[in-house]
Amino acid sequence: MLIKRSSTIKSSEITSEDNYLNRRKFIQSSTLIGGSLLSSRLLGANLPQEPFAELDDVKSSLYSTDEKINNFLDVTSYNNYYEFGTGKDDPYRNGKDFQSRPWSIEVTGEAEKTGIFDIEDFVKPYLLEERIYRMRCVEAWSMVIPWVGIPLADIIKSFKPLSSATHVRFETLHDRERMPGQKSRVLKWPYREGLTMAEAMNPLPLLAIGIYGRALPNQNGAPIRLVVPWKYGFKGIKGIVKMSFVKSQPKTSWEMAASNEYGFYANVNPKISHPRWSQARERRIGSGVFASKQPTQMFNGYGEQVAHLYDGLNLRRHF
Secondary structure, three states: OOOOOOOOOOHHHHOOHHHHOOHHHHHHHHHHHOOOOOOOOHHHOOOOOOOOOEOOOEEEOOOOOOOOOOOHHHHHHOOOOHHHOOOOOHHHHHHOOOOOOOOEEEEEEOEOOOEEEEHHHHHOOOOEEEEEEEEEOOOOEEEEEEEEEEEHHHHHHHHOEOOOOOEEEEEEOOOOOOOHHHHOOOOOOOOEEEEEHHHHOOOOOEEEEEEOOEEOOHHHOOOOEEEOOOEOHHHOOOOEEEEEEEOOOOOOHHHHHOOOOOOOOOEOOOOOOEOOEOOOEEEEOOOOOOOOOEEOOHHHHOHHHHHHHHOOOOOOOOO
16 A cells, blocks of 8 residues: 555655755745635635735645655746646746736536636635645656545535436637637647546545645646646646536546547556657656666556556556
8 A cells, every 4th residue: 555644744854945945945835826826715714914924824745755755946947837837937937926816716517516706715625635646747757745625525525426427528718818828729729637436526626726835836736726636646636716516537637638649538557658758667757867767656646546446447548
């Protein structure tokens, strides 16, 4: 079993302060955050009005890995977020002035409770958890990130989906001026993602609003994003503004762009190569120029928790 019972030690204590909170790097980090502060009303907490605002009352989780987490600068300066550009540093550079307040989330479809909710009302009923998850990109690099958020299953239960709902579909904000990367034709906007209802109700998926015990930066998907640790990173849709309970499998953005390369399920699978590269090994960001690539684990190491979701499913066909 690769997920280990976590202690009450927070990520800021697991990784030394020198890695991401010493004065020099904190100044650098503050420039990386841009306009990503959460409202002081969020969760009723008295959040300081400063970059990288600390989140209150965050509990540890049984689902955290004890692997060494990446430092703050790795996680906030090396990103895929095509709404702000296709380069790894584009999300930081082009997202610095993005204003994630006010923000609302629309819930539609096959559920008893639907409507448009301010983000404060959307997340306020729940306790925040810190979950240290491995993240594996389809491009064969990886990180270990201390997310802060709410189990997706808890939020879904509150909307009381009907038995007719087989999938949950997500959409990100569609705003070409605020998100200049959407002016490109690399994808069909807005960005869309989805999970089966069984996947969404698994204990692992998280709707994240923070990292390192602090508010989520713009380049990491502020103010709210999805984290599904056994799937490739592109399944983790950012800047969510819509969640829909639907009767059939939705089309997702990368699937629509290149269905032979990016399937709906996108489970981490070292046995199935991408058409242009192997998925058998991965490069851990921050490990050093001369570090060897490490073997990729099936379901990114979360098989004990999720393999049963795919019993009888041909994972080569349904990739």
